[in-house]
Amino acid sequence: xxxxxxxxxxxxxxxxxxxxxxxxxxxxxxxxxxxxxxxxxxxxxxxxxxxxxxxxxxxxxxxxxxxxxxxxxxxxxxxxxxxxxxxxxxxxxxxxxxxxxxxxxxxxxxxxxxxxxxxxxxxxxxxxxxxxxxxxxxxxxxxxxxxxxxxxxxxxxxxxxxxxxxxxxxxxxxxxxxxxxxxxxxxxxxxxxxxxxxxxxxxxxxxxxxxxxxxxxxxxxxxxxxxxxxxxxxxxxxxxxxxxxxxxxxxxxxxxxxxxxxxx
Amino acid sequence: xxxxxxxxxxxxxxxxxxxxxxxxxxxxxxxxxxxxxxxxxxxxxxxxxxxxxxxxxxxxxxxxxxxxxxxxxxxxxxxxxxxxxxxxxxxxxxxxxxxxxxxxxxxxxxxxxxxxxxxxxxxxxxxxxxxxxxxxxxxxxxxxxxxxxxxxxxxxxxxxxxxxxxxxxxxxxxxxxxxxxxxxxxxxxxxxxxxxxxxxxxxxxxxxxxxxxxxxxxxxxxxxxxxxxxxxxxxxxxxxxxxxxxxxxxxxxxxxxxxxxxxxxxxxxxxxxxxxxxxxxxxxxxxxxxxxxxxxxxxxxxxxxxxxxxxxxxxxxxxxxxx
Ligand SMILES: Nc1ncnc2c1ncn2[C@@H]1O[C@H](COP(=O)(O)OP(=O)(O)OP(=O)(O)O)[C@@H](O)[C@H]1O
Ligand SMILES: [Mg+2]
Numbered sequence: 001x002x003x004x005x006x007x008x009x010x011x012x013x014x015x016x017x018x019x020x021x022x023x024x025x026x027x028x029x030x031x032x033x034x035x036x037x038x039x040x041x042x043x044x045x046x047x048x049x050x051x052x053x054x055x056x057x058x059x060x061x062x063x064x065x066x067x068x069x070x071x072x073x074x075x076x077x078x079x080x081x082x083x084x085x086x087x088x089x090x091x092x093x094x095x096x097x098x099x100x101x102x103x104x105x106x107x108x109x110x111x112x113x114x115x116x117x118x119x120x121x122x123x124x125x126x127x128x129x130x131x132x133x134x135x136x137x138x139x140x141x142x143x144x145x146x147x148x149x150x151x152x153x154x155x156x157x158x159x160x161x162x163x164x165x166x167x168x169x170x171x172x173x174x175x176x177x178x179x180x181x182x183x184x185x186x187x188x189x190x191x192x193x194x195x196x197x198x199x200x201x202x203x204x205x206x207x208x209x210x211x212x213x214x215x216x217x218x219x220x221x222x223x224x225x226x227x228x229x230x231x232x233x234x235x236x237x238x239x240x241x242x243x244x245x246x247x248x249x250x251x252x253x254x255x256x257x258x259x260x261x262x263x264x
Numbered sequence: 265x266x267x268x269x270x271x272x273x274x275x276x277x278x279x280x281x282x283x284x285x286x287x288x289x290x291x292x293x294x295x296x297x298x299x300x301x302x303x304x305x306x307x308x309x310x311x312x313x314x315x316x317x318x319x320x321x322x323x324x325x326x327x328x329x330x331x332x333x334x335x336x337x338x339x340x341x342x343x344x345x346x347x348x349x350x351x352x353x354x355x356x357x358x359x360x361x362x363x364x365x366x367x368x369x370x371x372x373x374x375x376x377x378x379x380x381x382x383x384x385x386x387x388x389x390x391x392x393x394x395x396x397x398x399x400x401x402x403x404x405x406x407x408x409x410x411x412x413x414x415x416x417x418x419x420x421x422x423x424x425x426x427x428x429x430x431x432x433x434x435x436x437x438x439x440x441x442x443x444x445x446x447x448x449x450x451x452x453x454x455x456x457x458x459x460x461x462x463x464x465x466x467x468x469x470x471x472x473x474x475x476x477x478x479x480x481x482x483x484x485x486x487x488x489x490x491x492x493x494x495x496x497x498x499x500x501x502x503x504x505x506x507x508x509x510x511x512x513x514x515x516x517x518x519x520x521x522x523x524x525x526x527x528x529x530x531x532x533x534x535x536x537x538x539x540x541x542x543x544x545x546x547x548x549x550x551x552x553x554x555x556x557x558x559x560x561x562x563x564x565x566x567x568x569x570x571x572x573x574x575x576x577x578x579x580x581x582x583x584x585x586x587x
Contacts, residue, residue, distance in 0.1 A: 068462060070387065097465035107456040110479045110584040119474065120464040156584065169460070176464065 016041045016211045017062065017099075017180055022076035022086070024057050024066060031057050034076065035237040037230055041179060044202060044212040046222035046243065049232035050258065055215045058232070059182050062213065063099040064092050080180070097124060099180040100173035104188055106165035108157035108172075113149050116157045116168055117175045124176065135175055142208070143171035144201050163194025170201055181205065183214040187221065199225050219259070223247055231255045322563065329560025331553075338557055342512050343538070348550040352558050354510040357525060358427070358532040359565075362506060363496050365431040365528070366438055371488060373435070374442035375477075381443070382450045383472050402440035407500040409437045414504035425531040430506025437501050438491055445487030449480040482581040489573035493566040499536035507531030508541050535562045 018038035024031045032054040039045050047055045060066045061074050064085065078086040085095050108116050117136045126132055136153075140146040145167040149160070157168055166186060173181055183202070187195040195218075202225050206212050216222050222229055222243060229246040231239045231254075239252045250256045332338045341351025377394075385391050413433030423429045453476050461471035477484070510533040517523035522530040533541065539558050542551055 063463060065459065065463060068459070093465045093467060095465075096463055101463040103456055103460065103463075105456055107454070107460045109457065109460065109475055120461075120466060123466055123470050123474070158584075172460075172464065 015039055017078075017080050019058075019061070020077040020079065022058070022061055022074065022078060024054070024061060024075075025073045026069070027071035031235055032061075033236050037237065037240055039180070039211045039213060039228075041211045042206055042209045043227040044206045044214060044225050045228040045230065046226035047213065047215045047230050047232060048217070048219070048222055048258075049238075051217075053232040054235045055232050056184050058237075059101075059184055059213060059215055061086075062180070062182055063096050063101050064090070065096075065101065067092065097176050098178050099182065100176060100178035102166070102169050102173055102181065102183040102186045104185040106162055106169055106189065108160075108165050108168050111157065112154050113157050113160070113168060114153040117172045120172065121175055139171040139175040140168075142174050142201070142205060143167040144197060144204075145171055161194070163190045163197060166190060166194070166198060167201060170198070170205075174205065178210065180211045180213070183212065185215050185217065188217065195221070219247070231258065233258070322567075325556070325559050325563050328556035329558070329563075332557025333560050333564065335557070338554075339561070343510065343554075344548055346547060348548060350548060350550075350554060352535065352538060352554075352561065354513050355533055355535045355538045355558070356561065357513065358506070358510060359496060359534040359536070359562075361525070362427060362430055362434060362502075362532065362534060363492055365427065366434040366495050367488065367492060369431060370435040370438040370442055374439050374446055375484075377439075377443045378446035378450060379472055379477075382447055383468060383476070398440045398443055401436075402444065404437075405500070406437055406498060409433055410501040410504050412436070413501065418505060423529065425505065425507025425509070426529045427506055427532045428528040430502050430532060430534075431528070433501045433505040434495050434498060437498065438495050441491050441494070442487065445491065446480070446484050449483035449487060450476055452483065453479045479584065482577045482584065485580060486573045486577035489569050489576065493569040493573075496569065497536050497562060497566055499534070499540045502534055502537050503540065506534065506537070508533050508537055510538075535565075 015038035018036070020036050021034040022032065022036070023034055035058060037045075047058065049055055057066070060069075061078060062080075064074075064078075066072045066074050074086055076086065077084045080095065080099065083090075109119065111119060114136055117139050118132045121132060121135060126135065137146060137150075140149060145164060148164060149155075149168075152159070157165060160168060166189075170181075170186075187198050190198065199221065202212055202214065214222075214226065226243045228241065229243045230237055231246065231250075231252070233254050239246065239250065239255050241251075246255070247259065250259060326333070337349075338351045339356060340353040341349075342353055343355070344350030381391055381394055385394070410433055413429055413436065417423050417429035417432055418425060421429075457475050457479055458471050461475040462468070466474070509531045511522045511530055513525045514521075514523045515525060519527055521527065524530070535558055539555055539562070542548065542555055542558075546554075548554060
């Protein structure tokens with residue numbers, strides 16, 4: 001916990017995370033070509049591009065979730081706090097605790113709201129009830145869900161609306177105090193109001209120094225929440241820059257076409 | 265049925281609104297609607313016949329044994345060899361005791377096997393071989409399982425006709441079914457549950473035990489209780505393993521005595537075996553009444569398992585999903 005704070009404050013200039021020539025093959029078929037990107041703490045980076053271009057594939061490299069897919073091979077370097085994590089010996093449990101992930105479909109556990117947040121904490125060794133209670137409340141507040149659920153923490157998470165479930169999933173990720181949060185189209189199953197609530201949450205966790213990487217198909221969303229944007233096209237990372245530049249003055253012709261709705 | 269009716273009604277309503285319906289189209293639509301009605305009718309008739317037949321069997325068995333069903337003496341007394349008025353007390357106890365032992369052995373093994381097959385085994389060769397073996401075993405006639413049990417447990421291991429031999433034979437009979445049920449239950453849990461757990465830095469074991477198994481629990485419980493019904497009514501696998509005699513039981517007997525109810529090395533006739541035995545070689549004068557009564561008791565127990573399976577499964581489901 002203490003070293004998280006130390007690391008985040010000492011790495012304001014240095015990226016928390018950078019990838020160097022990362023490639024992905026699924027059963028020998030290349031899905032992502034050499035991709036090098038860097039991500040800083042306190043910033044939100046949007047990954048955009050047409051369907052099937054490799055955004056989710058890239059995102060799943062960062063917390064090594066691709067290792068759970070049989071036949072998937074990841075090449076290149078993924079450097080998290082100066083440690084290359086794309087190596088055999090890396091402790092994936094440690095990495096995934098520090099690099100959280102929120103999925104496209106809200107996927108709370110079939111447990112109570114409280115347990116959804118506390119469960120991973122317990123298995124990472126937090127046992128004291130007061131500590132757990134405090135962390136659960138803090139995480140639910142950070143995900144802007146506390147006021148809505150504080151009186152029904154023991155109810156099943158499935159009694160919540162889709163948007164609330166997604167914020168619960170964010171809270172459950174934040175509970176482990178990660179310094180990177182990966183989000184794969186977190187709002188695609190939600191209505192505009194729930195989407196707005198999630199976007200607020202994203203901005204506020206970034207203000208707290210967390211590095212957020214978000215995949216989105218919603219261009220307005222990318223402009224609203226992100227500082228940086230990377231454009232992927234057919235398995236290539238084509239252009240990366242400040243969000244204002246990417247949307248205002250795209251350099252690559254394919255990005256320009258994509259933004260003007262000419263394909264994908 | 266209702267959706268077919270709705271479609272039909274909607275079709276009739278829409279027809280006049282269409283300016284000039286194509287003649288071909290109306291003819292095809294009409295034909296499809298008739299087809300739908302005929303098919304629904306035939307299917308409903310088939311299901312009706314099956315339901316009537318099944319209900320008739322159940323009612324017949326229950327009615328034949330109704331008087332014995334509420335007869336406390338019959339339910340608790342020991343069976344008689346030559347005169348009327350015997351009961352099925354030891355058989356009833358034996359059936360439940362064997363069932364409990366069988367489940368205690370087969371549920372953990374099946375759960376472990378199913379978890380290994382769905383979560384750990386590399387998909388492909390090993391899982392395919394295991395799947396084929398399980399399918400084959402689950403269609404093995406139970407008399408074959410019984411004879412195998414006799415050769416292995418009764419003769420080779422010298423356990424004799426005993427509860428232990430019977431429970432192990434029933435375990436062999438039960439495991440393939442349970443593994444399949446649990447495997448299906450685990451596979452039905454959405455993949456994103458497991459991904460969510462792994463993405464939180466949990467081990468595969470934690471993800472399985474704390475996320476997948478609880479989520480699959482309603483289906484697992486339903487499967488286990490339904491398999492319990494099958495085990496409870498099984499006779500062929502027990503005739504040559506648990507044996508066909510029911511020693512008089514006494515709770516005050518020492519554990520090594522054949523009269524101690526919990527002694528796993530004593531022979532133990534169950535309800536289903538009792539029905540088989542008295543019908544094939546029984547000489548008691550009230551044979552058909554005893555047989556009918558035993559069948560009714562067996563039937564009530566299995567119906568109870570079935571109801572418990574549904575209720576427990578649904579209650580667990582509701583608790584987990586709050587729906
Ligand atoms: N598990 C997998 N096994 C095999 N191929 C895969 C797998 N996941 C993705 N792919 C392939 O990799 C390529 C990139 O897929 P990916 O899911 O990363 O796209 P995406 O940019 O996230 O698309 P979308 O916007 O539709 O989510 C696609 O061609 C896809 O078919
Ligand atoms: Mg995707």
